[in-house]
Amino acid sequence: MTATTLEDADRRKAWGFAAPALLWTLAFFVVPFLFMAAMSLWKREGREIVRVWNLDNYLRFFSESALLQGLVNSLEITVIVTVLSVLLAYPLAWIIAERVPKRFQRMALILAILPFWTSYVVRSYSWLLVLSKNGVINQMLTGLGLIAEPLEIASTRTATVIGFVHFFVMLLTLTIYSNLIQLSPNYRRAAADLGANAFQTFWHVVLPLTLPGIMTGAFLTFVLCIGDYVTPQILGGNNELVLPQIIMLQLGRRADFPMAAALSIILMLAVTVAYVLCARWLKIERA
Amino acid sequence: MLRRVFVSGVSWAYLAIVYAFIFLPVAVLVLFSFQDGRLPVPPFNGFSTQWYEAVFVDRKLMAALGNSMLVAICSSVVSCVLGFLAAYSLARYKLPGSALQRGLLIAPMTVSYLIIALGLLALLNALHMPLSLLTVGIGHVVINLPLCFAIIYASMGDHQINIERAARDLGANDFKVMALVTAPMLMPSILAAFFLSVTFSWDEFIIAFLLSRFDVTLPVEIWSMLRSGLNPKTNAIGSLVFLASVALLLILEFSLFGRTKKQ
Numbered sequence: 312m313t314a315t316t317l318e319d320a321d322r323r324k325a326w327g328f329a330a331p332a333l334l335w336t337l338a339f340f341v342v343p344f345l346f347m348a349a350m351s352l353w354k355r356e357g358r359e360i361v362r363v364w365n366l367d368n369y370l371r372f373f374s375e376s377a378l379l380q381g382l383v384n385s386l387e388i389t390v391i392v393t394v395l396s397v398l399l400a401y402p403l404a405w406i407i408a409e410r411v412p413k414r415f416q417r418m419a420l421i422l423a424i425l426p427f428w429t430s431y432v433v434r435s436y437s438w439l440l441v442l443s444k445n446g447v448i449n450q451m452l453t454g455l456g457l458i459a460e461p462l463e464i465a466s467t468r469t470a471t472v473i474g475f476v477h478f479f480v481m482l483l484t485l486t487i488y489s490n491l492i493q494l495s496p497n498y499r500r501a502a503a504d505l506g507a508n509a510f511q512t513f514w515h516v517v518l519p520l521t522l523p524g525i526m527t528g529a530f531l532t533f534v535l536c537i538g539d540y541v542t543p544q545i546l547g548g549n550n551e552l553v554l555p556q557i558i559m560l561q562l563g564r565r566a567d568f569p570m571a572a573a574l575s576i577i578l579m580l581a582v583t584v585a586y587v588l589c590a591r592w593l594k595i596e597r598a
Numbered sequence: 599m600l601r602r603v604f605v606s607g608v609s610w611a612y613l614a615i616v617y618a619f620i621f622l623p624v625a626v627l628v629l630f631s632f633q634d635g636r637l638p639v640p641p642f643n644g645f646s647t648q649w650y651e652a653v654f655v656d657r658k659l660m661a662a663l664g665n666s667m668l669v670a671i672c673s674s675v676v677s678c679v680l681g682f683l684a685a686y687s688l689a690r691y692k693l694p695g696s697a698l699q700r701g702l703l704i705a706p707m708t709v710s711y712l713i714i715a716l717g718l719l720a721l722l723n724a725l726h727m728p729l730s731l732l733t734v735g736i737g738h739v740v741i742n743l744p745l746c747f748a749i750i751y752a753s754m755g756d757h758q759i760n761i762e763r764a765a766r767d768l769g770a771n772d773f774k775v776m777a778l779v780t781a782p783m784l785m786p787s788i789l790a791a792f793f794l795s796v797t798f799s800w801d802e803f804i805i806a807f808l809l810s811r812f813d814v815t816l817p818v819e820i821w822s823m824l825r826s827g828l829n830p831k832t833n834a835i836g837s838l839v840f841l842a843s844v845a846l847l848l849i850l851e852f853s854l855f856g857r858t859k860k861q
Contacts, residue, residue, distance in 0.1 A: 333684065446639055
Protein backbone atom coordinates (compact mmCIF):
# COMPACT_ATOMS: atom_id res chain seq x y z
CA MET A 312 0.00 0.00 0.00
CA THR A 313 2.84 2.40 0.80
CA ALA A 314 4.73 2.56 -2.46
CA THR A 315 4.34 0.56 -5.65
CA THR A 316 6.70 0.93 -8.58
CA LEU A 317 8.74 4.09 -8.52
CA GLU A 318 8.78 6.37 -11.51
CA ASP A 319 12.19 7.72 -12.43
CA ALA A 320 11.15 11.20 -11.32
CA ASP A 321 10.03 9.85 -7.94
CA ARG A 322 13.25 7.95 -7.49
CA ARG A 323 15.26 11.08 -8.22
CA LYS A 324 13.18 13.02 -5.74
CA ALA A 325 13.55 10.36 -3.06
CA TRP A 326 17.32 10.32 -3.46
CA GLY A 327 17.32 14.09 -3.39
CA PHE A 328 15.57 14.18 -0.02
CA ALA A 329 17.77 11.51 1.54
CA ALA A 330 21.00 12.80 0.00
CA PRO A 331 21.86 15.66 2.41
CA ALA A 332 21.70 13.44 5.49
CA LEU A 333 23.50 10.56 3.78
CA LEU A 334 26.23 12.78 2.41
CA TRP A 335 26.69 14.47 5.78
CA THR A 336 27.11 11.11 7.50
CA LEU A 337 29.49 9.91 4.80
CA ALA A 338 31.62 13.05 4.73
CA PHE A 339 31.82 13.76 8.45
CA PHE A 340 31.52 10.30 9.98
CA VAL A 341 32.47 7.48 7.60
CA VAL A 342 35.34 9.20 5.79
CA PRO A 343 36.94 10.56 9.01
CA PHE A 344 36.62 7.17 10.61
CA LEU A 345 38.25 5.38 7.68
CA PHE A 346 40.95 8.03 7.61
CA MET A 347 41.61 7.45 11.30
CA ALA A 348 41.70 3.68 10.80
CA ALA A 349 44.28 4.18 8.03
CA MET A 350 46.25 6.54 10.22
CA SER A 351 46.48 3.91 12.98
CA LEU A 352 48.62 1.94 10.49
CA TRP A 353 51.04 4.85 9.96
CA LYS A 354 53.54 6.08 12.49
CA ARG A 355 54.99 9.16 14.02
CA GLU A 356 58.64 10.08 13.60
CA GLY A 357 59.63 13.23 15.40
CA ARG A 358 56.74 15.59 14.77
CA GLU A 359 56.01 14.14 11.36
CA ILE A 360 53.46 11.48 10.49
CA VAL A 361 55.06 8.99 8.12
CA ARG A 362 52.63 7.32 5.74
CA VAL A 363 54.24 3.90 5.72
CA TRP A 364 51.91 0.98 6.38
CA ASN A 365 52.93 -0.89 9.52
CA LEU A 366 51.55 -2.47 12.67
CA ASP A 367 53.97 -0.76 15.06
CA ASN A 368 51.28 1.06 17.03
CA TYR A 369 49.34 -2.12 17.72
CA LEU A 370 52.47 -4.07 18.54
CA ARG A 371 53.55 -1.31 20.90
CA PHE A 372 50.15 -1.44 22.58
CA PHE A 373 50.61 -5.07 23.50
CA SER A 374 54.26 -4.76 24.49
CA GLU A 375 54.12 -1.53 26.51
CA SER A 376 52.57 -2.32 29.87
CA ALA A 377 51.48 1.28 30.53
CA LEU A 378 49.25 1.18 27.44
CA LEU A 379 47.88 -2.29 28.01
CA GLN A 380 47.21 -1.40 31.64
CA GLY A 381 45.00 1.44 30.37
CA LEU A 382 42.70 -1.05 28.66
CA VAL A 383 42.69 -3.28 31.75
CA ASN A 384 41.82 -0.29 33.98
CA SER A 385 39.08 0.75 31.58
CA LEU A 386 37.56 -2.72 31.50
CA GLU A 387 37.76 -3.19 35.28
CA ILE A 388 36.19 0.19 36.05
CA THR A 389 33.51 -0.27 33.42
CA VAL A 390 32.52 -3.72 34.65
CA ILE A 391 32.44 -2.59 38.31
CA VAL A 392 30.37 0.47 37.38
CA THR A 393 27.92 -1.52 35.26
CA VAL A 394 27.34 -4.15 37.95
CA LEU A 395 27.03 -1.63 40.81
CA SER A 396 24.68 0.58 38.80
CA VAL A 397 22.35 -2.31 37.96
CA LEU A 398 22.37 -3.51 41.59
CA LEU A 399 21.49 -0.02 42.87
CA ALA A 400 19.05 0.95 40.14
CA TYR A 401 16.96 -2.21 40.01
CA PRO A 402 15.55 -1.94 43.57
CA LEU A 403 14.97 1.78 43.06
CA ALA A 404 13.03 1.20 39.83
CA TRP A 405 11.13 -1.63 41.49
CA ILE A 406 10.15 0.48 44.51
CA ILE A 407 8.99 3.33 42.28
CA ALA A 408 6.98 0.93 40.12
CA GLU A 409 5.51 -1.14 42.95
CA ARG A 410 5.46 0.85 46.18
CA VAL A 411 4.96 4.46 45.11
CA PRO A 412 1.28 5.28 44.46
CA LYS A 413 0.47 5.43 40.72
CA ARG A 414 -0.16 9.16 40.51
CA PHE A 415 3.17 10.04 42.17
CA GLN A 416 5.25 7.65 40.06
CA ARG A 417 5.97 10.05 37.23
CA MET A 418 7.04 12.69 39.72
CA ALA A 419 9.22 10.22 41.63
CA LEU A 420 10.90 9.27 38.37
CA ILE A 421 11.49 12.84 37.24
CA LEU A 422 12.94 13.58 40.67
CA ALA A 423 15.20 10.52 40.49
CA ILE A 424 16.76 11.70 37.23
CA LEU A 425 16.79 15.44 37.89
CA PRO A 426 20.57 15.70 38.52
CA PHE A 427 20.96 14.02 35.12
CA TRP A 428 20.36 17.49 33.72
CA THR A 429 23.34 19.13 35.35
CA SER A 430 26.11 19.79 32.89
CA TYR A 431 28.31 16.73 32.45
CA VAL A 432 31.55 18.45 33.41
CA VAL A 433 29.88 20.17 36.37
CA ARG A 434 28.50 16.88 37.69
CA SER A 435 31.98 15.41 38.06
CA TYR A 436 33.18 18.66 39.59
CA SER A 437 30.41 18.53 42.21
CA TRP A 438 31.57 15.09 43.29
CA LEU A 439 34.96 16.66 43.82
CA LEU A 440 33.32 19.02 46.32
CA VAL A 441 31.95 16.01 48.16
CA LEU A 442 34.97 13.71 48.00
CA SER A 443 38.05 15.94 48.10
CA LYS A 444 40.39 16.11 51.09
CA ASN A 445 38.60 19.10 52.63
CA GLY A 446 35.28 18.11 51.04
CA VAL A 447 31.90 17.44 52.62
CA ILE A 448 32.45 13.77 53.49
CA ASN A 449 35.87 14.21 55.05
CA GLN A 450 34.81 17.24 57.07
CA MET A 451 31.71 15.44 58.28
CA LEU A 452 33.62 12.34 59.33
CA THR A 453 36.40 14.28 61.07
CA GLY A 454 33.80 16.55 62.66
CA LEU A 455 32.03 13.53 64.09
CA GLY A 456 35.37 12.22 65.29
CA LEU A 457 35.09 9.04 63.25
CA ILE A 458 38.40 9.51 61.48
CA ALA A 459 41.50 11.45 62.49
CA GLU A 460 43.03 11.91 59.05
CA PRO A 461 40.97 12.84 55.97
CA LEU A 462 40.40 9.94 53.58
CA GLU A 463 42.03 10.07 50.15
CA ILE A 464 39.00 9.47 47.95
CA ALA A 465 39.45 12.07 45.23
CA SER A 466 42.04 11.15 42.59
CA THR A 467 41.44 7.45 43.11
CA ARG A 468 39.58 4.79 41.24
CA THR A 469 36.89 4.87 43.94
CA ALA A 470 36.05 8.47 43.06
CA THR A 471 35.78 7.60 39.36
CA VAL A 472 33.48 4.70 40.16
CA ILE A 473 31.27 6.84 42.44
CA GLY A 474 30.97 9.54 39.79
CA PHE A 475 30.07 7.02 37.10
CA VAL A 476 27.62 5.04 39.26
CA HIS A 477 25.82 8.27 40.16
CA PHE A 478 25.25 9.00 36.48
CA PHE A 479 24.30 5.50 35.39
CA VAL A 480 21.97 4.73 38.31
CA MET A 481 19.74 7.49 36.95
CA LEU A 482 19.94 6.14 33.40
CA LEU A 483 19.28 2.52 34.42
CA THR A 484 16.44 3.43 36.77
CA LEU A 485 14.70 4.94 33.78
CA THR A 486 15.18 1.92 31.47
CA ILE A 487 14.39 -0.69 34.14
CA TYR A 488 11.31 1.20 35.36
CA SER A 489 9.85 1.38 31.86
CA ASN A 490 10.46 -2.36 31.59
CA LEU A 491 8.80 -3.13 34.93
CA ILE A 492 5.57 -1.23 34.33
CA GLN A 493 5.04 -2.99 31.00
CA LEU A 494 4.91 -6.28 32.84
CA SER A 495 1.40 -7.67 32.98
CA PRO A 496 0.31 -8.39 36.58
CA ASN A 497 -1.20 -11.66 35.30
CA TYR A 498 2.21 -13.37 35.32
CA ARG A 499 2.62 -12.62 38.99
CA ARG A 500 -0.93 -13.69 39.78
CA ALA A 501 -0.36 -16.96 37.94
CA ALA A 502 2.87 -17.56 39.86
CA ALA A 503 1.11 -16.81 43.14
CA ASP A 504 -1.77 -19.16 42.22
CA LEU A 505 0.75 -21.89 41.58
CA GLY A 506 2.06 -21.43 45.11
CA ALA A 507 5.14 -19.29 44.61
CA ASN A 508 6.02 -16.91 47.42
CA ALA A 509 7.03 -13.30 46.77
CA PHE A 510 10.70 -14.12 46.44
CA GLN A 511 10.15 -17.07 44.13
CA THR A 512 7.83 -14.99 41.97
CA PHE A 513 10.45 -12.32 41.67
CA TRP A 514 13.36 -14.68 41.03
CA HIS A 515 11.65 -17.00 38.54
CA VAL A 516 9.14 -14.68 36.86
CA VAL A 517 9.76 -10.94 37.20
CA LEU A 518 13.55 -10.96 36.96
CA PRO A 519 13.80 -13.12 33.80
CA LEU A 520 11.10 -11.02 32.12
CA THR A 521 12.97 -7.78 32.83
CA LEU A 522 16.34 -9.22 31.84
CA PRO A 523 16.28 -7.83 28.26
CA GLY A 524 15.74 -4.33 29.69
CA ILE A 525 18.57 -4.80 32.17
CA MET A 526 20.91 -6.03 29.44
CA THR A 527 20.07 -3.12 27.16
CA GLY A 528 20.70 -0.65 29.95
CA ALA A 529 23.87 -2.45 31.01
CA PHE A 530 25.21 -2.41 27.46
CA LEU A 531 24.46 1.32 27.15
CA THR A 532 26.26 1.86 30.46
CA PHE A 533 29.23 -0.14 29.24
CA VAL A 534 29.54 1.80 25.98
CA LEU A 535 29.17 5.26 27.53
CA CYS A 536 31.42 4.43 30.47
CA ILE A 537 34.35 2.92 28.59
CA GLY A 538 34.51 5.82 26.13
CA ASP A 539 34.35 8.63 28.68
CA TYR A 540 37.25 10.95 29.34
CA VAL A 541 35.70 13.61 31.60
CA THR A 542 34.81 11.64 34.74
CA PRO A 543 38.11 9.71 35.08
CA GLN A 544 40.11 12.83 34.32
CA ILE A 545 38.35 15.01 36.93
CA LEU A 546 37.73 12.41 39.64
CA GLY A 547 40.33 9.71 39.03
CA GLY A 548 43.27 12.02 38.49
CA ASN A 549 46.47 10.72 36.98
CA ASN A 550 47.07 7.64 39.10
CA GLU A 551 45.35 4.91 37.18
CA LEU A 552 44.80 6.10 33.63
CA VAL A 553 41.95 4.68 31.56
CA LEU A 554 42.13 4.26 27.79
CA PRO A 555 40.44 7.58 26.83
CA GLN A 556 42.89 9.45 29.10
CA ILE A 557 45.81 7.72 27.39
CA ILE A 558 44.35 8.60 23.99
CA MET A 559 44.14 12.26 25.01
CA LEU A 560 47.74 12.11 26.29
CA GLN A 561 48.90 10.99 22.86
CA LEU A 562 47.25 14.03 21.34
CA GLY A 563 48.68 16.50 23.81
CA ARG A 564 52.26 16.18 24.91
CA ARG A 565 53.34 13.56 22.44
CA ALA A 566 51.42 14.70 19.35
CA ASP A 567 51.29 11.05 18.34
CA PHE A 568 48.12 10.98 16.28
CA PRO A 569 48.69 7.50 14.77
CA MET A 570 48.99 5.99 18.25
CA ALA A 571 45.81 7.82 19.39
CA ALA A 572 44.06 6.42 16.31
CA ALA A 573 45.24 2.89 17.04
CA LEU A 574 44.08 3.14 20.67
CA SER A 575 40.68 4.40 19.47
CA ILE A 576 40.32 1.40 17.19
CA ILE A 577 41.17 -0.86 20.16
CA LEU A 578 38.54 0.96 22.24
CA MET A 579 36.00 0.36 19.50
CA LEU A 580 36.92 -3.31 19.31
CA ALA A 581 36.32 -3.62 23.06
CA VAL A 582 32.83 -2.18 22.60
CA THR A 583 32.17 -4.51 19.68
CA VAL A 584 33.21 -7.54 21.73
CA ALA A 585 30.87 -6.41 24.53
CA TYR A 586 28.07 -6.05 21.99
CA VAL A 587 28.65 -9.53 20.57
CA LEU A 588 28.67 -11.02 24.08
CA CYS A 589 25.48 -9.18 25.06
CA ALA A 590 23.68 -10.00 21.81
CA ARG A 591 24.46 -13.69 22.03
CA TRP A 592 23.42 -13.81 25.64
CA LEU A 593 20.13 -12.11 24.86
CA LYS A 594 19.41 -14.53 22.07
CA ILE A 595 19.91 -17.50 24.38
CA GLU A 596 17.47 -15.92 26.81
CA ARG A 597 14.85 -15.54 24.11
CA ALA A 598 15.13 -19.14 22.89
CA MET B 599 1.23 -7.98 58.67
CA LEU B 600 4.41 -7.25 60.59
CA ARG B 601 6.41 -8.49 57.63
CA ARG B 602 4.58 -6.16 55.28
CA VAL B 603 5.32 -3.19 57.49
CA PHE B 604 8.95 -4.29 57.59
CA VAL B 605 9.21 -4.67 53.80
CA SER B 606 7.61 -1.32 53.19
CA GLY B 607 9.85 0.29 55.81
CA VAL B 608 12.94 -1.11 54.11
CA SER B 609 11.63 0.08 50.74
CA TRP B 610 11.14 3.65 51.88
CA ALA B 611 14.51 3.66 53.64
CA TYR B 612 16.19 2.43 50.45
CA LEU B 613 14.37 5.07 48.42
CA ALA B 614 15.54 7.77 50.81
CA ILE B 615 19.16 6.60 50.76
CA VAL B 616 19.41 6.37 46.96
CA TYR B 617 17.68 9.74 46.50
CA ALA B 618 20.16 11.21 48.98
CA PHE B 619 23.03 9.72 46.95
CA ILE B 620 21.57 11.10 43.73
CA PHE B 621 20.99 14.58 45.11
CA LEU B 622 24.07 14.94 47.32
CA PRO B 623 26.45 16.44 44.72
CA VAL B 624 23.83 18.77 43.27
CA ALA B 625 22.78 20.00 46.70
CA VAL B 626 26.41 20.66 47.64
CA LEU B 627 27.00 22.40 44.30
CA VAL B 628 24.07 24.77 44.72
CA LEU B 629 24.57 25.39 48.44
CA PHE B 630 28.20 26.41 48.11
CA SER B 631 27.54 28.58 45.08
CA PHE B 632 26.21 30.97 47.76
CA GLN B 633 29.37 30.61 49.85
CA ASP B 634 30.68 33.79 51.41
CA GLY B 635 34.34 32.93 51.03
CA ARG B 636 36.88 31.51 48.64
CA LEU B 637 36.33 27.78 49.12
CA PRO B 638 33.14 25.94 48.13
CA VAL B 639 33.49 23.40 50.96
CA PRO B 640 32.27 23.34 54.57
CA PRO B 641 32.03 25.28 56.77
CA PHE B 642 29.35 27.42 55.16
CA ASN B 643 30.38 30.94 56.10
CA GLY B 644 27.23 32.73 55.14
CA PHE B 645 24.97 33.63 52.28
CA SER B 646 26.35 35.70 49.43
CA THR B 647 25.54 36.21 45.76
CA GLN B 648 28.99 37.55 44.93
CA TRP B 649 29.91 34.51 42.81
CA TYR B 650 26.85 34.93 40.63
CA GLU B 651 27.85 38.55 40.09
CA ALA B 652 31.35 37.30 39.21
CA VAL B 653 29.83 34.95 36.64
CA PHE B 654 27.81 37.68 34.96
CA VAL B 655 30.74 40.08 34.62
CA ASP B 656 33.06 37.36 33.29
CA ARG B 657 33.32 38.22 29.59
CA LYS B 658 34.86 34.88 28.57
CA LEU B 659 32.15 32.92 30.35
CA MET B 660 29.36 34.99 28.81
CA ALA B 661 30.94 34.65 25.35
CA ALA B 662 31.14 30.88 25.85
CA LEU B 663 27.48 30.85 26.88
CA GLY B 664 26.55 32.68 23.67
CA ASN B 665 28.71 30.32 21.59
CA SER B 666 27.06 27.30 23.21
CA MET B 667 23.58 28.58 22.42
CA LEU B 668 24.58 29.38 18.85
CA VAL B 669 26.14 25.97 18.24
CA ALA B 670 23.30 24.11 19.99
CA ILE B 671 20.52 25.86 18.07
CA CYS B 672 22.21 25.86 14.65
CA SER B 673 23.38 22.24 14.84
CA SER B 674 19.95 21.12 16.07
CA VAL B 675 18.14 22.95 13.27
CA VAL B 676 20.44 21.34 10.67
CA SER B 677 20.03 17.90 12.33
CA CYS B 678 16.23 18.22 12.37
CA VAL B 679 15.97 19.41 8.77
CA LEU B 680 18.31 16.74 7.40
CA GLY B 681 16.76 14.10 9.65
CA PHE B 682 13.25 15.07 8.58
CA LEU B 683 14.06 15.01 4.85
CA ALA B 684 15.77 11.64 5.14
CA ALA B 685 12.92 10.22 7.23
CA TYR B 686 10.38 11.48 4.67
CA SER B 687 12.31 9.92 1.82
CA LEU B 688 12.85 6.58 3.55
CA ALA B 689 9.32 6.31 4.93
CA ARG B 690 7.46 7.41 1.79
CA TYR B 691 9.52 6.01 -1.08
CA LYS B 692 10.84 2.48 -1.21
CA LEU B 693 14.37 3.06 -2.40
CA PRO B 694 16.71 0.16 -3.09
CA GLY B 695 19.06 -0.39 -0.16
CA SER B 696 16.88 1.50 2.30
CA ALA B 697 17.90 -0.78 5.17
CA LEU B 698 21.52 0.05 4.45
CA GLN B 699 20.70 3.76 4.38
CA ARG B 700 18.92 3.54 7.72
CA GLY B 701 21.89 1.67 9.16
CA LEU B 702 24.30 4.30 7.87
CA LEU B 703 22.25 7.15 9.32
CA ILE B 704 22.00 5.47 12.75
CA ALA B 705 25.64 4.28 12.84
CA PRO B 706 27.20 7.31 14.61
CA MET B 707 25.02 6.53 17.65
CA THR B 708 27.02 3.39 18.33
CA VAL B 709 30.46 5.04 18.36
CA SER B 710 31.85 7.01 21.31
CA TYR B 711 32.02 10.75 20.93
CA LEU B 712 35.75 10.63 21.55
CA ILE B 713 36.30 8.50 18.47
CA ILE B 714 33.99 10.65 16.30
CA ALA B 715 35.89 13.73 17.46
CA LEU B 716 39.30 12.16 16.81
CA GLY B 717 38.34 11.09 13.31
CA LEU B 718 37.08 14.56 12.42
CA LEU B 719 40.14 16.17 13.99
CA ALA B 720 42.49 13.91 12.02
CA LEU B 721 40.70 14.71 8.77
CA LEU B 722 40.48 18.46 9.41
CA ASN B 723 44.18 18.56 10.26
CA ALA B 724 45.07 16.66 7.10
CA LEU B 725 43.00 19.09 5.02
CA HIS B 726 44.52 22.07 6.89
CA MET B 727 41.08 23.29 7.87
CA PRO B 728 41.09 25.71 10.81
CA LEU B 729 39.17 24.71 13.93
CA SER B 730 36.27 26.97 14.90
CA LEU B 731 32.71 26.95 16.18
CA LEU B 732 31.74 25.77 12.70
CA THR B 733 33.73 22.56 13.09
CA VAL B 734 32.18 22.02 16.54
CA GLY B 735 28.75 22.47 14.93
CA ILE B 736 29.60 19.95 12.19
CA GLY B 737 30.59 17.44 14.86
CA HIS B 738 27.40 18.06 16.81
CA VAL B 739 25.28 17.46 13.72
CA VAL B 740 27.07 14.12 13.29
CA ILE B 741 25.99 13.01 16.78
CA ASN B 742 22.50 14.55 16.68
CA LEU B 743 21.44 13.61 13.16
CA PRO B 744 20.95 9.90 14.03
CA LEU B 745 18.84 10.91 17.00
CA CYS B 746 16.64 13.33 15.03
CA PHE B 747 16.29 10.91 12.14
CA ALA B 748 15.33 8.01 14.43
CA ILE B 749 12.76 10.01 16.40
CA ILE B 750 11.11 11.54 13.32
CA TYR B 751 11.27 8.34 11.27
CA ALA B 752 9.62 6.39 14.10
CA SER B 753 6.69 8.81 14.19
CA MET B 754 6.03 8.66 10.42
CA GLY B 755 3.21 6.16 10.44
CA ASP B 756 1.30 4.91 7.44
CA HIS B 757 -1.87 6.61 8.65
CA GLN B 758 -0.57 9.99 7.52
CA ILE B 759 -0.05 8.82 3.94
CA ASN B 760 -3.66 9.31 2.86
CA ILE B 761 -3.68 12.89 4.06
CA GLU B 762 -0.47 13.56 2.14
CA ARG B 763 -1.97 11.86 -0.91
CA ALA B 764 -5.03 14.07 -0.67
CA ALA B 765 -2.82 17.16 -0.56
CA ARG B 766 -0.94 15.91 -3.61
CA ASP B 767 -4.20 15.28 -5.50
CA LEU B 768 -5.17 18.86 -4.76
CA GLY B 769 -2.01 20.01 -6.54
CA ALA B 770 0.58 20.39 -3.78
CA ASN B 771 4.15 19.49 -4.73
CA ASP B 772 6.46 17.53 -2.44
CA PHE B 773 7.82 20.57 -0.65
CA LYS B 774 4.34 21.92 0.00
CA VAL B 775 3.20 18.52 1.28
CA MET B 776 6.18 18.35 3.62
CA ALA B 777 5.96 21.91 4.89
CA LEU B 778 2.17 22.24 5.16
CA VAL B 779 1.00 18.69 5.87
CA THR B 780 3.68 16.29 7.09
CA ALA B 781 5.72 18.62 9.30
CA PRO B 782 2.70 20.07 11.18
CA MET B 783 1.35 16.55 11.79
CA LEU B 784 4.71 15.42 13.17
CA MET B 785 5.39 18.63 15.11
CA PRO B 786 5.46 16.99 18.59
CA SER B 787 8.18 14.55 17.60
CA ILE B 788 10.10 17.14 15.57
CA LEU B 789 10.12 19.44 18.59
CA ALA B 790 11.11 16.58 20.88
CA ALA B 791 14.01 15.76 18.53
CA PHE B 792 14.99 19.42 18.40
CA PHE B 793 15.02 19.99 22.16
CA LEU B 794 16.77 16.70 22.89
CA SER B 795 19.40 17.61 20.34
CA VAL B 796 19.78 21.10 21.85
CA THR B 797 20.38 19.57 25.31
CA PHE B 798 22.95 17.11 23.94
CA SER B 799 24.85 19.73 21.99
CA TRP B 800 24.66 22.22 24.85
CA ASP B 801 26.21 19.76 27.27
CA GLU B 802 28.67 18.05 24.93
CA PHE B 803 32.30 18.35 25.96
CA ILE B 804 34.80 16.17 24.12
CA ILE B 805 33.86 17.10 20.53
CA ALA B 806 33.67 20.77 21.45
CA PHE B 807 37.01 20.49 23.26
CA LEU B 808 38.89 18.81 20.42
CA LEU B 809 37.33 20.70 17.51
CA SER B 810 37.46 24.27 18.80
CA ARG B 811 40.35 26.65 19.18
CA PHE B 812 39.79 30.32 20.10
CA ASP B 813 36.02 30.51 20.51
CA VAL B 814 34.91 27.80 22.91
CA THR B 815 31.58 26.53 24.19
CA LEU B 816 30.44 26.65 27.81
CA PRO B 817 31.49 23.12 28.89
CA VAL B 818 34.99 23.76 27.51
CA GLU B 819 35.22 27.09 29.32
CA ILE B 820 34.04 25.45 32.56
CA TRP B 821 36.67 22.76 31.99
CA SER B 822 39.40 25.37 31.86
CA MET B 823 38.01 26.95 35.04
CA LEU B 824 38.53 23.60 36.79
CA ARG B 825 42.28 24.00 36.48
CA SER B 826 42.11 26.63 39.24
CA GLY B 827 40.75 23.94 41.57
CA LEU B 828 37.65 24.25 43.75
CA ASN B 829 36.08 27.64 43.15
CA PRO B 830 32.63 28.94 44.16
CA LYS B 831 32.37 30.67 40.79
CA THR B 832 32.35 27.25 39.11
CA ASN B 833 29.55 26.31 41.52
CA ALA B 834 27.62 29.42 40.47
CA ILE B 835 27.84 28.80 36.72
CA GLY B 836 27.12 25.09 37.29
CA SER B 837 24.00 25.92 39.31
CA LEU B 838 22.82 28.34 36.63
CA VAL B 839 23.21 25.73 33.89
CA PHE B 840 21.34 23.21 36.04
CA LEU B 841 18.53 25.70 36.66
CA ALA B 842 18.25 26.44 32.92
CA SER B 843 18.10 22.73 32.03
CA VAL B 844 15.48 21.99 34.67
CA ALA B 845 13.39 24.94 33.47
CA LEU B 846 13.58 23.62 29.89
CA LEU B 847 12.68 20.14 31.10
CA LEU B 848 9.63 21.42 33.00
CA ILE B 849 8.46 23.44 30.00
CA LEU B 850 8.74 20.33 27.84
CA GLU B 851 7.00 18.16 30.43
CA PHE B 852 4.02 20.50 30.74
CA SER B 853 3.67 21.70 27.16
CA LEU B 854 4.92 19.12 24.70
CA PHE B 855 4.61 15.81 26.48
CA GLY B 856 1.50 16.94 28.31
CA ARG B 857 -0.15 17.55 24.95
CA THR B 858 0.87 14.25 23.41
CA LYS B 859 -0.47 12.43 26.44
CA LYS B 860 -3.89 13.96 25.97
CA GLN B 861 -4.11 13.01 22.30
